[in-house]
Amino acid sequence: MVNLKGRSLLTLRDYSSDEIRFLLELSVKLKEKKRKTGSGELLKGKNIVLLFEKTSTRTRCAFETAAFDEGGRVTYLTNSQMGKKESLEDTAIILGRFYHGIAFRGFKQETVEDLARFSGVPVWNGLTDLYHPTQALADAMTLLEGVGKPAGETKWVFCGDGRNNVAVSLMIISAKLGLHFALLCPQELSPDPGLVQEMTGLAEERGGSLWIGRDREAALKEADAVYTDVWVSMGEEDRMEERIRLLKPYQVNRKLMALGRKGCLFLHCLPAFHDLNTGIGREVYEKYGLESMEVTDEVFRSSGSRVFDQAENRVHTIKAVMAATLVEPGSL
Numbered sequence: 001m002v003n004l005k006g007r008s009l010l011t012l013r014d015y016s017s018d019e020i021r022f023l024l025e026l027s028v029k030l031k032e033k034k035r036k037t038g039s040g041e042l043l044k045g046k047n048i049v050l051l052f053e054k055t056s057t058r059t060r061c062a063f064e065t066a067a068f069d070e071g072g073r074v075t076y077l078t079n080s081q082m083g084k085k086e087s088l089e090d091t092a093i094i095l096g097r098f099y100h101g102i103a104f105r106g107f108k109q110e111t112v113e114d115l116a117r118f119s120g121v122p123v124w125n126g127l128t129d130l131y132h133p134t135q136a137l138a139d140a141m142t143l144l145e146g147v148g149k150p151a152g153e154t155k156w157v158f159c160g161d162g163r164n165n166v167a168v169s170l171m172i173i174s175a176k177l178g179l180h181f182a183l184l185c186p187q188e189l190s191p192d193p194g195l196v197q198e199m200t201g202l203a204e205e206r207g208g209s210l211w212i213g214r215d216r217e218a219a220l221k222e223a224d225a226v227y228t229d230v231w232v233s234m235g236e237e238d239r240m241e242e243r244i245r246l247l248k249p250y251q252v253n254r255k256l257m258a259l260g261r262k263g264c265l266f267l268h269c270l271p272a273f274h275d276l277n278t279g280i281g282r283e284v285y286e287k288y289g290l291e292s293m294e295v296t297d298e299v300f301r302s303s304g305s306r307v308f309d310q311a312e313n314r315v316h317t318i319k320a321v322m323a324a325t326l327v328e329p330g331s332l
């Protein structure tokens with residue numbers, strides 16, 4: 001039996017294929033449980049802190065509602081002393097005395113790793129510069145739910161910045177699960193070659209594959225789903241002009257979707273710039289004349305779009321991560 005009690009989730013690189021499959025199976029079970037009974041007591045008596053340095057809608061709310069559903073209690077902390085009046089080490093030790101688990105969202109992977117090192121309790125990465133592991137779990141769950149085929153017969157394609165935390169996390173989870181994963185990205189925004197080599201080996205051992213390049217037809221051939229993310233991540237706002245130049249040819253639109261299989265699904269971690277109903281979207285329109293960025297409104301709102309299922313699955317997968325790392329496997 002897989003036993004994750006006491007483990008942190010800092011990156012999916014630290015998790016075996018069996019452990020990831022276990023988390024996905026538990027997520028499906030917890031989704032069904034919520035649908036049938038609404039709530040449970042898996043996290044009863046557990047105190048959880050969300051230490052967030054960056055803004056969030058889905059990740060924060062998914063951690064909170066997942067905890068509430070199973071009887072946990074949550075503190076949302078955005079103005080701590082950490083790194084200002086108090087060292088990371090001291091803050092981590094204190095939070096570890098108060099809480100059973102810590103969710104962190106912030107600028108550096110190093111911070112989430114140090115929190116895990118010093119706190120003595122499970123720490124969950126809710127996004128750093130390098131990885132977004134809880135997002136990738138929800139994405140894989142949504143893909144497999146939506147496509148309905150075994151991992152070794154399922155292909156998805158990420159279009160955009162191939163070095164961003166979401167693209168890299170998708171590459172890792174795909175390799176571990178033996179999915180077929182294609183990364184359609186400009187040469188300038190390609191992921192670390194060392195990681196690519198490692199993940200190619202892992203994917204092939206598990207019956208999957210990893211393809212990286214710029215040929216749209218090759219990338220989209222037999223694709224079951226297309227995934228994209230924003231062109232500029234949090235903290236990179238001054239790069240907008242450069243990213244528009246590099247990524248405009250990689251926009252997900254009707255023409256690109258038509259290169260995939262019939263009924264090809266569309267995925268996005270959200271938030272998305274698909275219309276002019278955001279402040280940044282309007283600024284980009286006024287400056288560069290783009291009505292949408294990484295995905296057109298038409299594809300975003302199409303029948304193949306699974307973006308809101310994906311957002312909902314953040315709750316079920318995060319709940320699975322917290323439960324698996326906080327309670328005995330026999331109670332799950």
Ligand code: CP
Pocket residue numbers: 055056057058059060127135269270271
């Ligand atoms: N996808 C995601 O991480 O959403 P938030 O930034 O709203 O948490």
